[in-house]
Amino acid sequence: MINKDRLLGTAGERGCRFGCKYCFTRDSNYHRYERFDLLETREIIERAETVSIIQPFCDIEFLFVENWQNYLDKIAATNKNISFASKSDLSENTLQDLKELNKLLKKNKKCLNIGITIVKLKNWKDYEPKAPEPDVRINTLKKLWKAGIPTVLIMKPMMPNITYEEIDEIVELTYRHCYGYLSGPLYLTNEFEKYLKKRKEFHYNIEKQEVLWQRDMPVLPVIKSSKLQDYLKAAVEKKKRKFFTNNIDATEFCCERINKNIEVVDQWSEEIRREKCGTVYIIDQKTKKFLMVFHRKYGKWLAPGGHLEGEESTRETALREAEEEIGVKPVPIMGLFGKLERNGEIFRETERGIGTDEFCRVEEFLEGGLCPDPHIHDDAIFVATLHPKQIPKITNKIEIASIAWFSLEEIEKNGTYENVIMICRAILRELKKSGLIEH
Numbered sequence: 001m002i003n004k005d006r007l008l009g010t011a012g013e014r015g016c017r018f019g020c021k022y023c024f025t026r027d028s029n030y031h032r033y034e035r036f037d038l039l040e041t042r043e044i045i046e047r048a049e050t051v052s053i054i055q056p057f058c059d060i061e062f063l064f065v066e067n068w069q070n071y072l073d074k075i076a077a078t079n080k081n082i083s084f085a086s087k088s089d090l091s092e093n094t095l096q097d098l099k100e101l102n103k104l105l106k107k108n109k110k111c112l113n114i115g116i117t118i119v120k121l122k123n124w125k126d127y128e129p130k131a132p133e134p135d136v137r138i139n140t141l142k143k144l145w146k147a148g149i150p151t152v153l154i155m156k157p158m159m160p161n162i163t164y165e166e167i168d169e170i171v172e173l174t175y176r177h178c179y180g181y182l183s184g185p186l187y188l189t190n191e192f193e194k195y196l197k198k199r200k201e202f203h204y205n206i207e208k209q210e211v212l213w214q215r216d217m218p219v220l221p222v223i224k225s226s227k228l229q230d231y232l233k234a235a236v237e238k239k240k241r242k243f244f245t246n247n248i249d250a251t252e253f254c255c256e257r258i259n260k261n262i263e264v265v266d267q268w269s270e271e272i273r274r275e276k277c278g279t280v281y282i283i284d285q286k287t288k289k290f291l292m293v294f295h296r297k298y299g300k301w302l303a304p305g306g307h308l309e310g311e312e313s314t315r316e317t318a319l320r321e322a323e324e325e326i327g328v329k330p331v332p333i334m335g336l337f338g339k340l341e342r343n344g345e346i347f348r349e350t351e352r353g354i355g356t357d358e359f360c361r362v363e364e365f366l367e368g369g370l371c372p373d374p375h376i377h378d379d380a381i382f383v384a385t386l387h388p389k390q391i392p393k394i395t396n397k398i399e400i401a402s403i404a405w406f407s408l409e410e411i412e413k414n415g416t417y418e419n420v421i422m423i424c425r426a427i428l429r430e431l432k433k434s435g436l437i438e439h
């Protein structure tokens with residue numbers, strides 16, 4: 001039985017003002033879990049003795065609990081993994097409090113795992129009338145992830161009228177900011193069943209199933225949407241993310257990942273998630289200087305570039321990203337191919353894309369700091385120039401703080417990544433060999 005491994009509890013008043021139509025808290029047959037906020041710390045510790053996870057906000061959004069920080073401190077005294085779901089926008093102060101709590105738990109190899117719930121992108125207000133919009137929730141997911149708090153995206157309940165396109169879009173918008181996806185069927189309250197029946201577009205099979213997450217585990221009507229769940233699972237696994245059907249597995253996975261010893265990772269293993277990227281090194285052939293952008297996120301001077309979008313080629317990505325960052329589309333130098341002098345600790349050269357005009361291809365391993373989840377940028381490198389009339393200027397102030405031309409010597413001194421230096425050296429070498437710049 002799943003609930004022997006976790007302790008479910010709640011705090012504050014029943015229910016939450018987000019007013020989700022599928023919520024059980026207002027159902028007359030719903031029996032709340034114990035009010036942990038009314039217990040002494042010692043009593044919570046006793047109850048938590050044999051479990052691995054505590055879920056302390058079972059029927060309320062955590063921010064609506066008075067003194068939620070003190071309440072969470074009390075739960076943290078058990079030294080168990082803590083997990084809860086949220087749909088809220090988070091202030092900097094709230095984020096800071098959660099970050100501190102996670103840090104505290106991590107000292108004992110535990111963690112705080114927060115799931116952000118999104119069940120629909122279109123017509124979401126029909127089901128969650130007073131909740132923050134999905135964009136706000138995605139932003140919360142990003143903030144938590146960036147703060148090193150392990151996250152999952154919750155698509156539970158799986159709404160029977162969600163489209164495959166919506167699922168794809170949710171995954172695309174979120175997979176870089178979570179360890180995995182937690183999904184489950186739609187259990188029906190009487191009220192929600194009536195609501196769905198009024199909506200003519202619904203055609204669904206209602207079955208009966210035991211509800212493991214309710215206190216007395218009743219057998220309730222359920223819409224399973226197995227095909228949609230399978231579709232989500234496949235979409236998630238394509239992105240090298242985990243698919244979960246229960247929160248114990250999700251939380252344990254997240255806590256293990258966040259606390260694992262970095263040294264034991266085989267960083268080039270096929271298991272590590274790859275993200276395809278395209279980068280363009282823009283060179284002024286007269287001065288032999290490279291155009292670099294100062295990337296706020298990484299705090300470093302880098303060549304313009306970014307992640308592949310949709311079906312575009314790596315070259316299209318590199319040129320689009322450059323145009324987004326510096327306002328002009330560089331002119332690629334075709335037929336120039338190069339090799340790095342050597343691989344480094346966190347980068348290595350790989351095979352160039354077949355039939356492409358990539359200068360070279362480099363894998364860059366990212367972990368720690370801004371990237372709590374280890375992953376690899378599979379980066380296709382291009383070389384380009386600008387026409388004399390093309391004047392670069394910052395067009396994406398959110399990501400880019402500054403742009404400037406640098407010689408190789410300046411790049412070597414300005415504290416960028418080693419692979420950037422290796423690539424610049426290789427480009428200069430090949431341009432000289434081809435007579436495209438002077439010796």
Ligand code: SF4
Nearest residue numbers: 016019020023059060
């Ligand atoms: S956010 Fe959670 S507790 Fe609040 S109404 Fe929605 S489902 Fe219920």
